[in-house]
Amino acid sequence: MNVELQINNSASAEARFVTWAPSPCRIRVTNRAAVTTPIVNLHIQGISAASGGAVVFRKTTTGRFSSSLTLHVPISGASVPFFVGGRFGRPSVNEGDVTIEARDGTTLVGSVPVMVRIRKNANALTPGERDRFISAFAQLNNRGAGRFQAFRDIHTDAGDLEAHGGPAFLPWHRTYLLGLERELQAIDPSVSLPYWRFDRAAPNIFTREFLGESDDLGTVQFSATNPLQFWTTDGVQGINRRPQFKTADEHPDLSTEAETLALGRLYRLFREMQGNPHGLAHTNFGGSISSIDTAAKDPLFFLLHCNVDRLWAKWQRQVGRFDPAQKASYDTRRGNRIGHRLPNTMWPWNGITGGDRPPTAPGGPMAESPCVAAPGLQPRVRDGLDYQGAINPLSRMGFDYDDVRFD
């Protein structure tokens, strides 16, 4: 007998990535062989490689997770649904480093390799994770002429009111980061966006092997094996970044994670973090990253914002603010400009230009994912809130943070 296991309800190998939030999966018999009973009891479990990820299962959208599952599968070929999530605290390091196996008794009848793909602290990446990330990023930029061009063109003064002009600051940047992450994953699917935890020293990030080491002038130096040595943006060779703190053992002077999470239980209070720590994280440097128009030229920008997003995700989990219908989850006060109200589609993914929107919309619609459908090609502000599918499983956006639980 053989069975087929579909992750994220897809037979494609490109969909074999899970996060803490459970992915819908299914199993079906593809070759009944000598089986005569109408139903077989199959045992499902994850087998982890050394230092690999780990997965947990459940049969429905709610209920407890377990390390294995027994499913009653008809031999007719009809699919039986189940759900797989990463075991919190056990993310993958490499693609396919955990295998989901289906057994009939002791006989292996089907298996599929998956990756628990989670956004991690950049300071703690393995050399392999680090190298894959910078390689994908360098290729995405491709001497300044690659797809990354659109990301630089989006985050400029021209689009500043869309990105920074109101309460959609957080959902807009969440969408922007996800778009970039999906582009990186199209180059190397094992990559996820790491975050720079700016309230702690992060000596491993500011090295020649990773995001570079700044000299006194603020010119960033790379090792000869680092592909970021070829970084060029809009004709500017290299990266200008002048830290105003000692990157080897200090961090910027800004609100700590605990202080940020204590800003208040209402989104309109929490979003004050746009100034501190977010703004101060930018301006603790001289160089590109300290001005809106040039910030996205520095890859560090995306790690900085990944941490801003992680703080929001952590706050959402702490106070339960995923539901767009709940007033405390967003700032719905009157006076928000277009692009900052929950039902509005967000620029540039909506392609709307002119009038109250910027004159151009670089980059086209939101990049799609082989794993999830959300947030769609033209995300609305409201689509950015329920990123784990905590309120509606279909809202799951396909990313998670190493220290933010699903439940």
Add this chain to the structure above:
Amino acid sequence: MTKKPKATKSSKSVPKAKGPARGPLRQFSIPKSEQGTVKQRVAALTEAPLDLCKSDKNLQVALKILRSKDEPVKVRLAALQSLQAATFSVVEFASCRTDYLATLREIAEDPDPELRQRVLGILARDKDRFAQKKLLEGLQNPQQALLPPEKALQLLSYDVHSEAYSAAREIVSKPPNPIAKREALRLLAADASAAPMFEKILRDKSELRENRQISASALQALNPEKLQEHAREMLLDKSEYVDIQATSLTALSQFGDQEAAAKDEALLKSVDRLSSKSSKASTKTKQSARRFLSKYK
């Protein structure tokens, strides 16, 4: 490794204004110089950048501190940092922006070199014509320069104009110091007509390796096919420096034609040599070489 934050919020003894501690309507409060230490005043300035914009009074307080040569530089830099952080909140900052930029221009010639450098950096990223003019004038007349030539070139590269190209070419031919030459090369990486110069520097073994690496990067942008040719040749050249070979290998493995590489026996042999135990290459370079070979063997 982790160092205590330079100023933790809980340790501040700065008097807080009335009202909710973190609420959007909180009043901004900076102790006057006679009322607080420098540390307290720096902390008060940077604690909540958005509060700067919540009233004209707040903004004027911060701008006044930034302008005042009587204030300690640390306090002025904190005001600058906080104002710049507030620019990331576009709507709140909109009403302040004109005054802010005018203040920056006003203090662009401040006696303090750190403040001057940061202010000119902000203006240069904003493509400010006043700052660009000052920086160019400084390159042409070093006695009146507001910043060292290498910094001026770095800042001019944010929005390169032809005048900057000619100033950079002069510095490449007669560099006042090695870093100025490096920054001039980086600026010229945007100039398509500079490609032959970068080819020459890339292959010149007497050049500083940093300049050769910049030339490789510039060629990658200006003429990627040419860089691939040179990278291959430099890998085949047994007398070439191993770090330049590592840069060449990175160029080929990241941006090269994989099919051509797979058929190129001479190249694979050279990379094999780089990966060997007897090679002088770094461990990381050997790993990269092995990874490159693993794709084709």
